[in-house]
Amino acid sequence: MEVQTQIILDSIADGVFTVDSDWRITSFNHAAESITGIKKEEALGRHCWDVFRASICEKACALRQTMENGKQIINQTIFIVNSEGERIPISISTAVLKDEKGDMIGGAETFRDLSLLEALRKELSGRxxxxxxxxxxxxxxxxxxxxxxxxxxxxxxxxxxxxxxxxxxxxxxxxxxxxxxxxxxxxxxxxxxxxxxxxxxxxxxxxxxxxxxxxxxxxxxxxxxxxxxxxxxxxxxxxxxxxxxxxxxxxxxxxxxxxxxxxxxxxxxxxxxxxxxxxxxxxxxxxxxxxxxxxxxxxxxxPLRERKGDIPLLIEHFIKKYSHLNGKEIRGVSSEVLHILMSHKFGGNIRELENIIEYATVVCRENLISTEHLPDYICQKPVAEGKLLLDGKTENRESLEEVEKNFILDVLVKYKYNRKITATQLGMHPATLWRKMKRFNLEVPKKDGRTKAI
CATH class of the missing domain: 3.40.50.300 (P-loop containing nucleotide triphosphate hydrolases)
Structure with missing residues (x-):
């Protein structure tokens, strides 16, 4: 059974390792060897922090937290140092290992190499x-x-x-x-x-x-x-x-x-x-x-309201900036927050967006900014009677789908229904845009702008 388990572990693309109650590594699969540059024989029996030298090992070990409170951690982004001394970004998930009686005997951690994703992100950022x-x-x-x-x-x-x-x-x-x-x-x-x-x-x-x-x-x-x-x-x-x-x-x-x-x-x-x-x-x-x-x-x-395709880029930039300043590891914003920010008019333009993200990173204690972390005025929207109601407190509020539909329509109109340019401005694949247009019943006029760049 142990041999079969190892075969299964070695077939997984993500790195996997387990530790006993003394924090010594008891298993280490092929993907873990590949990502860390450390052989299985060298890792077994050693403390996990000696092998990974991760950014959270000393102060906030994710696996230790899981083994102490029993709560899993899913897809937390950290950095480790491989055998060549290189800093590698990885995404980790943790779980508790128990015996037949339900007693904890150790922990398991899976990790995914984000180096390629990080390189692509940097390339796009450079562009x-x-x-x-x-x-x-x-x-x-x-x-x-x-x-x-x-x-x-x-x-x-x-x-x-x-x-x-x-x-x-x-x-x-x-x-x-x-x-x-x-x-x-x-x-x-x-x-x-x-x-x-x-x-x-x-x-x-x-x-x-x-x-x-x-x-x-x-x-x-x-x-x-x-x-x-x-x-x-x-x-x-x-x-x-x-x-x-x-x-x-x-x-x-x-x-x-x-x-x-x-x-x-x-x-x-x-x-x-x-x-x-x-x-x-x-x-x-x-x-x-x-x-x-x-x-x-x-x-x-x-103004920012005329270049809303930049909002996701700016959000990511400001999150990195203020997460670093506040000593946090915030990954991004929830889809609800993104919809709210994409539909906001931004009278204060980029400076207003920066202030919103700075505030959110200060009050956010999780890895993802949600609506509860936004300033109160952002989650308010005028309704027909002229009253201001909190987000989600009234049926008269536009749904997130309506916000997305109206935003896509605005960009389509701006670029004369040229789907290729519109998709680029929205940061999505043209096929994705076409599916959303079908879902929202957004019809393309007989004569559109696809044949000529605007």
């Missing part, structure tokens, strides 16, 4: 990331290409987009790709300072320029010498400050407060705004000459 900007959206990918071309010049760039769309990340990418990357990147939030403070912050001042000016202070224009000056929320500056800034852009010169001679501004300017500057020019709130000076290269960043 969808660019200088800390994560996206697979068609428009953002186009902007990636524009960034590389723009960065080679010293042209002034204007980034337009709603708050939270990642304008500062784009500014950092432009700086990093430019020939000024070895110089500093200095940021000024124009909307956070009144005129007097903004003027001294930008231009600096000389000793004696005003009562408290005991010594010279260099401004941001001076500090950014040889690098990039990022003017965030430039649409908030007053007409008087617009005039002073116009001279910097025209002549590349400026005068510190209390100064008697002009200084050269050796900088590249990247500006950003969440306002429609063209409309402000028409109403006279923003100088037309300054607008055309900063609008040499214009990049419009789409």
């Amino acid at each position: 969808h990331s660019f200088h800390d900007i994560i996206s697979k959206d068609k428009e953002i990918l186009r902007l990636f290409g524009v960034l590389e071309q723009v960065s080679e010049s010293n042209a002034t760039v204007l980034l337009e987009g709603e708050s939270g769309t990642g304008k500062e990340l784009f500014a950092k990418a432009i700086h990093s790709l430019s020939n000024r990357s070895k110089g500093p990147m200095i940021t000024v939030n124009c909307g956070a300072l009144p005129d007097t403070l903004l003027e001294s912050e930008l231009f600096g001042y000389k000793a004696g320029a005003f009562t408290d000016a005991k010594k010279d202070k260099p401004g941001r224009l001076s500090l950014a010498k040889g690098g990039t000056l990022f003017l965030d929320e430039i649409g908030d500056i007053t007409p008087a400050m617009q005039v002073r800034l116009l001279r910097v852009l025209q002549d590349k010169t400026y005068e510190p407060l209390g100064g008697t001679k002009s200084e050269t501004a050796d900088i590249r300017i990247v500006a950003a705004t969440n306002k429609d500057l063209a409309s402000l020019v028409k109403t006279g709130s923003f100088r037309e000459d300054l607008y055309y000076r900063i609008n040499v290269v214009n990049l419009k960043l789409p």
Whole structure:
């Protein structure tokens, strides 16, 4: 019987090992040898932590927890170190071994090598990331290409987009790709300072320029010498400050407060705004000459609600980030959470999504973020009467299937029913999309966009 059991174990693709009550390995199959690089003869009789050297062995051994409380652990992701000293990602499951009387005599653990999956994930991540900007959206990918071309010049760039769309990340990418990357990147939030403070912050001042000016202070224009000056929320500056800034852009010169001679501004300017500057020019709130000076290269960043295919990528990225910061091993979000986040409007865009995931990783004590870990306002949705009801508390709420149906329909319409492009944006195989369209009774018009990429 023992021989038959070993034959069965060796035929399994997952690694399997068992331990006795003293934590010494009593069986070790072929897959376990292959994954760890350790021969069965070397593993038998040794303590399991000496063989695996896993990331949880010292503090939170999964098999020990199972043998102490009798509860199985299923598909927990950890890392082990193989015989070559390489860090290998694996997924483990545990169970208790009992004799005929029901007494515990040891434990069993199965583990699956996730190296290939991890490599594929990294490859996909590499395709969808660019200088800390994560996206697979068609428009953002186009902007990636524009960034590389723009960065080679010293042209002034204007980034337009709603708050939270990642304008500062784009500014950092432009700086990093430019020939000024070895110089500093200095940021000024124009909307956070009144005129007097903004003027001294930008231009600096000389000793004696005003009562408290005991010594010279260099401004941001001076500090950014040889690098990039990022003017965030430039649409908030007053007409008087617009005039002073116009001279910097025209002549590349400026005068510190209390100064008697002009200084050269050796900088590249990247500006950003969440306002429609063209409309402000028409109403006279923003100088037309300054607008055309900063609008040499214009990049419009789409809001997250127009690039919802990026939400799963961003969720994974933020979970990794905040799980690491909080010392947790969260694998992802439940399907219900994904549906809720995919249907959310995200007025705060990527910044709002990041805040949601940060909150969830703090309160989550499991390996998977569920609806109970989301901020309360996310699980609320207006109904016809205008009331706000908690998720699942009313029959008037859209079902998860309706949310998925409406989301798929929105993307189909956006790409003129081109199923290949739609499937790519949704992160699924075209055949999967076709099955979902059939299930949701989503009809394809006689003339669709399949023959031409949008």
